[in-house]
Amino acid sequence: MSLVYRIGFTLESLFDYVRSNKEWTWGGAAGAVIEGGLNGAVQKWVPKWAQPLVGGGIHVLGSWAQHAIDGEPYSFKDAFTDFSSYVVNENSLVKKVKSIDKTIDKVCSLLEKYIDFIQKTCDVKRQLDREVRKIADGVTQWVRSMDPNDISGPTGYGRARFIQKDHRMEYKIRFENNENATAPAQRVYIEHKYSEHLDARTFIMGDFGFGNFTKEFPPKSKLFQGTIDMTAELGIVIRVFAGLDLEKNMVIWEFQSLDPKTGDAPTDPSIGFLPPNNGTSGQGYVTFSMKPNKDVAHLSTVHANASIYFDQNEPIDTPNIFNTVNTYIFCFSNPL
The missing domain is CATH 2.60.40.740 (Immunoglobulin-like)
Structure with a gap:
């Protein structure tokens, strides 16, 4: 069962990559396979608090494989930025904000078909987006402070x-x-x-x-x-x-x-x-x-x-x- 789970996790990562990238590359596909396979293999055994750190390391490994296969440079600075961004995005608070945001998106898309005043609801969401972006800009400033x-x-x-x-x-x-x-x-x-x-x-x-x-x-x-x-x-x-x-x-x-x-x-x-x-x-x-x-x-x-x-x-x-x-x-x- 564990092997089937890991294979499924790997195929899911590969499918998500190909579906979201019209101009996909072999390196990108290989990176998605590596990232999905390793995440599927270790995430059940890693403590919850350490999952963002381990996932960040796996993400860097997948990115390195992608750039190596595609013949593109991948520096320590790139690895640091990828790792930091991954850890920040996997933070529980950020995930909650994104989860709320996605829920509002779904509600808005349904209401648009039936309710004339949907624009007011969406305007509130857009204001939320602008406020969250201010937080995200601050995070980006910290993550990239090594190279302005x-x-x-x-x-x-x-x-x-x-x-x-x-x-x-x-x-x-x-x-x-x-x-x-x-x-x-x-x-x-x-x-x-x-x-x-x-x-x-x-x-x-x-x-x-x-x-x-x-x-x-x-x-x-x-x-x-x-x-x-x-x-x-x-x-x-x-x-x-x-x-x-x-x-x-x-x-x-x-x-x-x-x-x-x-x-x-x-x-x-x-x-x-x-x-x-x-x-x-x-x-x-x-x-x-x-x-x-x-x-x-x-x-x-x-x-x-x-x-x-x-x-x-x-x-x-x-x-x-x-x-x-x-x-x-x-x-x-x-x-x-």
Whole structure:
């Protein structure tokens, strides 16, 4: 009976992976089989309090197998992030919140067919989603604190990170000048190649900031070009450019320090707008949002990552994140 149970658990994991990933790979299938098989073998013998930790280790092993078979790199940092995220998601409090959320989803989907005032109920749920996302953002901040050069987006539902096709996908890219750097960064250039499943016409810039400075773009902005006068604080002016490059399917940002007397980059390498990080002044971020194409196919995968350039150095590539588009119409059209 124990063997039958383990086989069933393994097949269930494989089926869930193939069903939720339209562009599945052999490595992903192998990782699902390993994860499902090991979980089925050990979960009955592991104390309840230790199951998230053991499950996290098994999840990392499955992810490592997936990347190894697919010929993709998998670093210690990736393993740490996968393990931490798994443990957080398997936390009993988080599970209870998700269980309540799923129950509300089911109730909403049933009531939509028969009750005209369902929208009010769903609005309450969406407010709950926004509050839970604030908690999730705090967890993400803690989990990824080892590498602030990253990108974050919609959490979605489940391991496939499902979102509804009409959901506005909000992204945040963070960057940091390394604390061991010998000089401040004079120029930071960020590029994000957006997914072919996203509609460029829905692109909207959010806000940006560095150190103690923040600025919101005008509502529904798609392009920005201007300067920030920081002569009193840093003795420089910062030229900012942000917008879409439709030919390359990219969103780009550029922050360039300028000598206010010459209009050129400072000749003194000790002058720049982003000093080595001391916990506050050496960090920055940019935000934007887009929506999926109206004709996006069911179960399409939307990937997102970014490349960050500091002065003339090689780019720092953020980890890749993804969401899976669900084209069915349910109440949970505004996931986390």
